[in-house]
Amino acid sequence: MSPPARDLDHPAFARIPPWAQEKLSSKAIETIKKVHHWVETECVPAEPIYKAQLEKPGQRWKTPPLVKELREKAKKEGLFNLFLPKTFGELSPGLTNLEYSCCCEIIGRVYWAAMTLNCHAPDTGNMELMAKFCTEEQKQKWLMPVLNGETFSAYSMTEPDAASSDATKINCRITRDPKDSNYLLINGRKLYGNCAWEEDLGFYILMACSDPENPNPWKRHTTVFVPKGTPGQKMVRNLTVMGYDWAPEGHGEFLYTNCRIPAANIILGEGRAFEIAQGRLGPGRIHHCMRLLGQTERAYEMTLLRATDPRKKPRGKLIGEFDSNIERLAQMRLQLDSLRLIVLNAADTMDLKGNKAGRYAIAQSKILVPDMCAKIIDECMQMHGGAGVTQLTSLPEMWTYARFVRLADGPDAAHRHQVGRDELKTAPKLREQHGAYQKRYKELCEKWGIEWQSFL
Numbered sequence: 001m002s003p004p005a006r007d008l009d010h011p012a013f014a015r016i017p018p019w020a021q022e023k024l025s026s027k028a029i030e031t032i033k034k035v036h037h038w039v040e041t042e043c044v045p046a047e048p049i050y051k052a053q054l055e056k057p058g059q060r061w062k063t064p065p066l067v068k069e070l071r072e073k074a075k076k077e078g079l080f081n082l083f084l085p086k087t088f089g090e091l092s093p094g095l096t097n098l099e100y101s102c103c104c105e106i107i108g109r110v111y112w113a114a115m116t117l118n119c120h121a122p123d124t125g126n127m128e129l130m131a132k133f134c135t136e137e138q139k140q141k142w143l144m145p146v147l148n149g150e151t152f153s154a155y156s157m158t159e160p161d162a163a164s165s166d167a168t169k170i171n172c173r174i175t176r177d178p179k180d181s182n183y184l185l186i187n188g189r190k191l192y193g194n195c196a197w198e199e200d201l202g203f204y205i206l207m208a209c210s211d212p213e214n215p216n217p218w219k220r221h222t223t224v225f226v227p228k229g230t231p232g233q234k235m236v237r238n239l240t241v242m243g244y245d246w247a248p249e250g251h252g253e254f255l256y257t258n259c260r261i262p263a264a265n266i267i268l269g270e271g272r273a274f275e276i277a278q279g280r281l282g283p284g285r286i287h288h289c290m291r292l293l294g295q296t297e298r299a300y301e302m303t304l305l306r307a308t309d310p311r312k313k314p315r316g317k318l319i320g321e322f323d324s325n326i327e328r329l330a331q332m333r334l335q336l337d338s339l340r341l342i343v344l345n346a347a348d349t350m351d352l353k354g355n356k357a358g359r360y361a362i363a364q365s366k367i368l369v370p371d372m373c374a375k376i377i378d379e380c381m382q383m384h385g386g387a388g389v390t391q392l393t394s395l396p397e398m399w400t401y402a403r404f405v406r407l408a409d410g411p412d413a414a415h416r417h418q419v420g421r422d423e424l425k426t427a428p429k430l431r432e433q434h435g436a437y438q439k440r441y442k443e444l445c446e447k448w449g450i451e452w453q454s455f456l
């Protein structure tokens with residue numbers, strides 16, 4: 001039987017490079033087309049509806065009815081949880097990271113489209129974590145409701161009183177309840193993690209210090225489930241990001257005072273938070289980057305329209321007729337297509353060699369994509385003139401998203417630090433290689449009768 005036709009003559013594949021197209025299965029090709037249709041018909045035209053529903057009195061922290069309806073529809077159409085990699089067996093819809101990356105860029109065209117498909121942060125990273133590290137019983141209790149779209153989850157690691165980019169410094173405490181060792185008490189402060197006002201939020205996955213005296217700093221921390229609203233958990237305030245409340249999920253600052261949870265809520269075991277954190281360093285880390293590409297493509301498309309808008313003709317010329325803007329548009333196009341290669345390469349490296357071996361490619365993506373996307377969107381705002389920084393376009397929100405991804409999931413400086421340290425480790429080998437050049441240079445000097453000179 002001949003394999004099904006691989007019809008890639010579709011706008012969804014227009015910017016996917018040939019080497020990546022070659023790797024897409026027939027099933028993935030169909031899924032990518034479906035996702036494209038979904039975002040173009042259900043999400044892009046509905047952007048003003050989403051905003052209007054959130055602005056209705058009493059609706060700010062509720063999942064908009066539009067999104068609820070789309071989530072039900074997506075489930076029926078087999079578009080739910082596309083992010084879960086093939087390695088998760090029957091739980092996974094069967095896409096590789098590379099294939100999902102192609103879907104994710106399309107999803108990113110609308111910020112909230114990910115939520116309609118249950119592919120939004122931080123739930124994607126959390127679901128991967130739960131699928132990997134939870135017992136069967138825990139999976140039934142915590143993972144399945146999120147996978148089934150019945151509740152949302154949050155991740156809580158960062159603290160206002162610690163440099164959280166170095167997770168060994170996390171100092172919110174978990175202790176056994178002296179009255180009943182089957183229970184744990186949490187005490188401390190946390191920054192970020194979804195806003196508790198989010199109606200559909202069910203629980204937090206929280207990392208805290210359980211054994212501060214352990215000589216091994218990597219064994220001092222424990223990860224637990226904390227149901228939202230557990231007595232002793234208080235949201236101090238909603239954190240705005242660059243002035244936006246980011247409703248309906250939002251972000252919060254939290255205070256824990258003797259917050260009591262069952263010891264059965266420990267994930268993997270006491271002192272094993274870093275094993276879990278390592279496991280969370282996989283594809284979830286670059287989903288933001290994948291989506292940012294889609295969003296920046298939208299900003300770019302809007303700018304092409306602006307550049308050719310006949311109502312806007314400074315000095316009698318279209319904005320896109322000025323040489324400086326033609327070059328600007330070319331530069332943005334080149335940068336966007338280069339960023340896509342970086343993201344697809346990171347996804348493919350994880351598929352071929354695993355998440356650990358993909359560390360460099362993931363860092364490359366995490367460092368370069370948000371930074372460059374923010375710069376591209378900044379240029380787009382500039383070409384839109386005054387309107388570009390107002391609510392008349394979605395460019396300010398797009399820029400804010402790109403800007404905050406430079407921090408979320410670890411600041412880019414920390415990733416650069418790691419890449420730089422790894423690079424320095426290559427110096428001894430290079431020194432050997434350069435020693436060999438010197439040796440050979442001496443031999444060549446003798447052969448050709450040229451005086452040897454030292455060089456650095």
Ligand SMILES: Cc1cc2nc3c(=O)[nH]c(=O)nc-3n(C[C@H](O)[C@H](O)[C@H](O)COP(=O)(O)OP(=O)(O)OC[C@H]3O[C@@H](n4cnc5c(N)ncnc54)[C@H](O)[C@@H]3O)c2cc1C
Binds near residue numbers: 157162164407413415
């Ligand atoms: C929108 C948004 C959403 C977030 N969501 C969550 C969430 O859901 N859950 C959660 O737990 N956290 C979340 N965070 C927090 C985020 O993960 C942390 O802010 C980040 O890891 C940095 O930790 P920190 O704020 O403690 O900064 P610090 O660790 O104090 O770092 C501050 C700065 O120091 C510099 N620095 C740090 N390390 C190095 C290094 N190795 N080399 C050079 N310079 C360095 C960098 O400039 C860095 O930005 C979110 C952040 C944002 C902006």
